[in-house]
Amino acid sequence: MSNAPVLVLGSGLAGWTVIKEFRKHDTHTPVMLVTSGSGDAYPKPALSTAFAQNKLPAQLRNSVASEQAVALNLQLQAHTRATSLDLAKQQLHTDQGAFEYSRLVLAHGADPIRIPLQGDAADTVMSVNQLHDYQLLRDKLQAGARVLIMGAGLIGCEFANDLGRAGFHVQVADPASRALSALLPEAASLQLQQALSALGVAWHFNDSVARVNHHGGALQATLASGQTVDCDLVLSAIGLRPQTAWLKDAGLSCDKGILVNHLLQTSDPHVYALGDVAQYASADNRLLPYVMPIMTAARALGATLSGTPTNVVFPVMPVAVKSPELPLLLALPVPGSAGEWHSAEKDVWKFMTASGECQGFVLAGKQTAQRAKALQWLSPQ
16 A cells, blocks of 8 residues: 555544644655545634624635645545445545545544434524534524524533624523533533623523424424423534444444544554544543644644654643633543532632642633643642
8 A cells, every 4th residue: 555645534623734744744645635525624613603703604714625735735535425444455435436545544523413303393403513504504593583502511602602792692401400511610600601691691401402393484492391492593512423433334443432542543553533533542531622632633643644653642731612701711620530629719710639639720701811820730640
């Protein structure tokens, strides 16, 4: 397979960045990028913050794929969907044919989790995970529309803030008892809820959407509690699931995501993975679907692919929640860590162990400015 290219599947931040990092070390080895979309680059986090800024999809694009392909000396295979993987023959099979590879980088991301719903309008429920989805959302929402968001997690709260600021009437339903319940201490959750409530957001906690029906020219959602919510659009934001099913059939080891070692190598020595689809040994077998881990992984993998094996080492990388009504910066403890959240000062919470070690923090509002100081609080894990 010496003449076969390094093949990268996926044109999101992970795919493009690993190619750029590889080209810093190797400008001659053939590279092919296979993507189900156009391949144009855009910042995915902007999808949940662009409405209030009235940004059109075209304004979110950072670069055109065809121009990047020339600049990076690669073959672009756009609008091509991967269907299966033959590890023995080192071939990626797609709806446009089979492509050989010397090494394969899986960076194709995750799909929105969709729960089964009843009702004659269940198929109208939207998710926004691609630039095309954002265009559809803009096309469907008229000024002053009523939006019901499924999910009060990170993306759900960001959309609630963004759409509320843009003048839409927003309600949020979640089976948990509070916003961002998996990430925040209770006091911080309540503060975020109050900030978004002041914007007009209404909450339905300990409840979930069970049915969506057409109703009087609009929609009516029925919650598990029996309450009904009249709305114009239902937006599902209950999380992402790595695209792994077709790879399990190929024989790659997968759990929640594709399992990768410290070199980002999968169970096959010629196949690597990073981004939303990867489950990292270097991070206690966690998924890290955030920008900074992707950039860190891409730098290491670029060097490894060029012949310098480089273990990925993830530093502490706080996550910013893009909620302008109450900005948040989170450095979370490793899942399963023994400890409790404590209020350190106004808008500051620390996750403390019984022995007095700080293993995480949450900063809210103006306190997010003291990021560097907060990182010094953390004890080695």
